[in-house]
Amino acid sequence: MKYLTEYRNLEATKSYLELIHKAATKPWKIMEICGGQTHGLVRNGILDLLPENVQMIHGPGCPVCVTPLNLIDKAIELLENGVIVCSFGDMIRVPGSKKSLLEAKSNGGDLRILYSPIEAVKIARNNPDKEVVFFAVGFETTAPANALSVLHAQKEGLKNYSILVSHVLVPPAMEAILDDKFCNINAFLGAGHVCAIMGYKEYYPLAKKYKIPIVITGFEPLDLVQGIYMAVMQLEKGVYEVENQYSRVVKEEGNLAALKVINKVFEVGSREWRGIGEIPNSGYVLTKEFKEFDAETKFGISHIKVPENPNCIAGDILKGIKKPHQCNQFGKACTPSNPLGAPMVSSEGACAAYYHFSSNLIKD
Numbered sequence: 001m002k003y004l005t006e007y008r009n010l011e012a013t014k015s016y017l018e019l020i021h022k023a024a025t026k027p028w029k030i031m032e033i034c035g036g037q038t039h040g041l042v043r044n045g046i047l048d049l050l051p052e053n054v055q056m057i058h059g060p061g062c063p064v065c066v067t068p069l070n071l072i073d074k075a076i077e078l079l080e081n082g083v084i085v086c087s088f089g090d091m092i093r094v095p096g097s098k099k100s101l102l103e104a105k106s107n108g109g110d111l112r113i114l115y116s117p118i119e120a121v122k123i124a125r126n127n128p129d130k131e132v133v134f135f136a137v138g139f140e141t142t143a144p145a146n147a148l149s150v151l152h153a154q155k156e157g158l159k160n161y162s163i164l165v166s167h168v169l170v171p172p173a174m175e176a177i178l179d180d181k182f183c184n185i186n187a188f189l190g191a192g193h194v195c196a197i198m199g200y201k202e203y204y205p206l207a208k209k210y211k212i213p214i215v216i217t218g219f220e221p222l223d224l225v226q227g228i229y230m231a232v233m234q235l236e237k238g239v240y241e242v243e244n245q246y247s248r249v250v251k252e253e254g255n256l257a258a259l260k261v262i263n264k265v266f267e268v269g270s271r272e273w274r275g276i277g278e279i280p281n282s283g284y285v286l287t288k289e290f291k292e293f294d295a296e297t298k299f300g301i302s303h304i305k306v307p308e309n310p311n312c313i314a315g316d317i318l319k320g321i322k323k324p325h326q327c328n329q330f331g332k333a334c335t336p337s338n339p340l341g342a343p344m345v346s347s348e349g350a351c352a353a354y355y356h357f358s359s360n361l362i363k364d
Contacts, residue, residue: 007220016225017049023232027053029184030231031177031320033170034191035062035348036219042353044221054232057320060173061191063138063166064090064346065318066273069308071166072096074301075135078164079109083299084127086112086120087135094342097306101135117149117163124153124161133295136163139191140198143167143284144258147265150286150293162295165285168271170194171202172282178210182321187231190216192223192246197262199254203242211240218246265290274342275308275315312341317350324354331355 006012032038038058041047047056060066073096079085085101092102092113105111110130114120117134124132136146146163153161170191177183190203195216203214213234217227227245234241244250262284271283286294296302308315311329316322324330324343334340336352343349 004220007218007222009222013221013225016222016229017046020054020225020229020232021051023229023236024051024054025236027055028186028232028235029055029057030187030189030228031057031059031185032189032217032224033059033061033174034189034193034219035065035346035350035353036193037061037189037191037217037224038350039348039353040219040221040224042357044224046221046224050228054228056228057185058317058323058350059177059188059320060273060276060318061139061170062343062346062348062350063142063168064094065314065342065349066168066173066276067091067094067137067166067342068272068274069097069306070272070304071164072101073098073306074296074304075101075133075164076104076109077301077304078133078295078299079104079111080107081299082110082130084110084112084123084130084132085135086114086117086123086132088115088137089113090347091135091137093339093345095309095339095345097309117146118152121149121152121156121158121161124158125156128160131160131162134161134163135166137166139168139170139194140262141193141196143262143266144197144255147261150265150290151261153293154290159292162293162298163286164295165283166271167266167284168273169268169282169284171206172279173273173276174206176276176279176282177319178206178212180319182319185212185320186235187213187215189224189227189231190214190242192216192218192250195244195246195250195254197255197258199252200242200244200250201252207240207242213240214242216242216244216246216250218249273318275312275318309340314341314343317343324351327351
């Protein structure tokens with residue numbers, strides 16, 4: 001790749017769309033895992049340009065969207081009890097059971113919006129009399145930086161730094177979706193940024209067990225239509241393999257340096273997913289060596305449990321059972337300025353994509 005614009009080339013994108021129209025002879029349902037891919041499909045009008053028999057299903061690939069209410073409420077509890085809570089900006093407006101982090105900040109909480117967890121370590125160093133917690137939300141993509149922050153804090157002997165862990169893993173979520181009795185997905189577009197860290201060896205058993213094609217795909221228009229074409233070609237041939245469309249970024253083995261850092265600080269454990277429930281072995285937890293940096297244990301907030309909002313169908317949307325505009329609250333009681341759930345407020349949420357780019361929608 002010389003320039004990113006190569007993957008935004010209109011003529012090249014149109015040529016692959018024509019190939020998809022020629023190749024698709026049967027109805028196929030393809031789930032794109034990542035919210036960034038969802039936004040790319042909707043924003044660029046690709047959903048309108050696909051043949052009627054190729055339907056894209058929007059998956060749970062937005063870490064903000066799948067963060068459960070419990071964890072947001074735990075972060076708010078810390079904020080309201082004098083802890084400096086640090087977070088990426090995409091979490092601050094996501095509603096908890098009663099309020100968002102931003103609302104808690106407006107009531108006097110010390111919320112810091114950061115671009116890197118390493119900045120949170122610096123805040124802890126500069127405020128030795130205050131507890132500092134970084135809200136560590138993300139898929140495998142952000143795990144290396146969050147793990148590094150813990151290693152830096154340990155090296156500096158900072159006892160006032162900890163992380164509230166909400167790391168979830170993509171392959172177990174894919175398996176949970178495939179095991180759902182309502183699942184009718186024929187192929188996956190794998191999340192390119194996750195695979196840039198993790199590689200894609202974990203997908204081979206899934207493709208074999210469920211007899212389903214998995215194409216690791218990027219985020220630009222040409223990436224997306226190439227990935228869809230590769231998936232359709234596999235489906236039409238009756239094969240189920242793992243292919244890598246995003247080869248300019250993703251290697252089979254992943255980023256070995258990043259994996260080493262992750263595996264030093266984290267281990268795999270069960271995680272709750274917003275609107276979906278607990279999925280075994282679907283997230284990261286701190287290893288025994290680094291438990292002193294676990295904010296849930298340190299502040300005794302593990303007991304906080306709250307029910308999901310009954311008016312929000314985020315679970316059905318994240319599992320691909322329903323589309324955002326099929327929700328009775330969509331664009332009415334639920335808008336980006338007044339969201340019922342995370343998919344409407346997150347920058348990668350499917351509901352937000354449909355709300356902002358609704359003129360592109362023609363399919364149910």
